[in-house]
Amino acid sequence: MRRLRSLLIVSAALAAVLGGVPAWAAPTPAAPTAAAAAYSCDPGYFCMYSGWNGTGERCQYWQGEKRDTADDCGFVQRRWNTLSAYNFTGHRVQYYSGNNHSSRTRVGSSQPNERGNLQGSYQIRSMKRQ
Structure with missing residues (x-):
């Protein structure tokens, strides 16, 4: 017990002299996450993605x-x-697995x-704002 206390005192003294926190006590920086780059979408648009968490190919609609949506969305055309x-609009958006937003x-x-x-x-094949 006495040795452990001496070790802690020496570590604290070294930290004070070196002007920092011992490496074992320093917090590790957070690794960058894919979420920071995910969900790229312009304001006023509804965006849909071929990957989880807003990743993969993106198709966006301002209408x-x-x-x-297969008219101008590559991953829907490939049946993904x-x-x-x-x-990212100011309105509720409903989406449908069929064309022409059939109920x-x-x-x-x-x-x-x-x-x-x-x-x-499913694929989102049509959408409309409410």
Whole structure:
């Protein structure tokens, strides 16, 4: 016990002399995360992604409605599912697994400024603001 106390006193003294905190006591910096780069979406747009957490390919829409997202979304054209979405609009956005936003194919909706992962078992083929 006496040795441990001596070691702690010596460590603290060294830290004071060297002007820092001992390496074993210093907090480790947080590693950069993919979340910082994820969910890239312009204000006023509804964005959808081929990857989880706003990663992968992105397709974004400023229109109040889109009858067929496959018209201009590469990953939907390749029949990849939509895994995450970001509603960076001031309106609720409803999305559908079928074209022309048929109520029979509604799969979900997002509140304004909401983002997150989806179920991942469908494509968003059409959308409209409420």
